Amino acid sequence: MNRKNEPASPRSSKPALSLDPRYILRITGVLLVICLITALLLGAVNAVTKPRIDALQAEKIRAAMSLVLEADEYLPIQLQKDLRDVQSVSEARTGGRTLGYVVQVTSNGSQGEMQMMVGVDVDNRVTGVSVIKHSETPNIGTKVVADQSVLDRFIGMDHAHGEITVNSGTNRFDGISGATASSKGVAAGVNTALTAAYEAASGQVK
């Protein structure tokens, strides 16, 4: 690097490395103090914003639940088997009667992880799909994940003829052209949710 306009070190291009312990302690100390102050400030901001962010998130999940399967209350249940990509399963009840299950799943779209909520009725059929969080390409992937009319095409699908596959197979979901990866991601999420709901239902046999 050319440092012509620095008269302090005319001979070497870099100032000689000082190994004086006091000097090393000083620069370490300054860096440490700056980090500490930043961390303290961040802690303060986090304390103010965390309750709000959590409340917004809970509200969003609740809204997604009632969108995919309308019910009076949602009781979280624990699956006996640990299923991958299943975040939570809740039993949807109205007036003491089980209407079905809402399953929160993660799935991989074309641009990364997607968070979805899927409603499944007692006959193990999809009652609704909602994408809570995604990072799909605007105007391409969003033609699937942000278009409720496309997501609603999953309603009524089940696993009676095997897993849902995109653009092929006996249990076919027609994807959106140009957004095949996003379509497949959503379909995979629905498949996971159907399996989880089946597990939930069979685990609750009385």
Add this chain to the structure above:
Amino acid sequence: MNIGKQLKDGLLTQNPVLVQLLGMCSTLAITTTVSNGIGMGLSVTIILTLSNIFISLLRRIIPEQVRIACYIVVIAGFVTMVDLLLQAFFPDIAESLGVFIPLIVVNCIILARAESFASKSKPLPAAIDGICQGLGYTMILLVMSAIRELLGAGTLNGVRVFPAEYAANILILPVGGFLTLGCLIALMQWIQRKVKGGK
């Protein structure tokens, strides 16, 4: 101190995006809708101004050998604060900007201004520099996102201008970002040459 010159530098002659070619990644990635452009531009302006002020205040304390680490800590601190505040109070903007807010940490405009201006200036000029450079960045994001959203999706800030069937979807894709940015840089060069030639 010369506010007029700093403003002119930020918006035109030393525009961070079109002349210094800084912050290309975020410029290309988020300018798909006008609301994203405004949100990102203002977030960067706020963070740039705050980090410029603090780095200017700390310029005699920060040892030269660890200055980059100190800048990054200060910038990352402000970015995280803005990210948390956006998530808590403007969830819609936070959602659409997504991963790009954390990525402001490595937006080279902020580090470049810290290194080349704030670390050598008093807090007030540093703050003005942050605002002016931030406005220059916001302006280009606004122009790019307006072009891309209008021609690529047929909407302007979400309002439909013409049917989607006639929109050139390519402009929304990454390649459209490169094309738009290239044209704007060329236009800027042409204007600057013309202004110089006229003198």
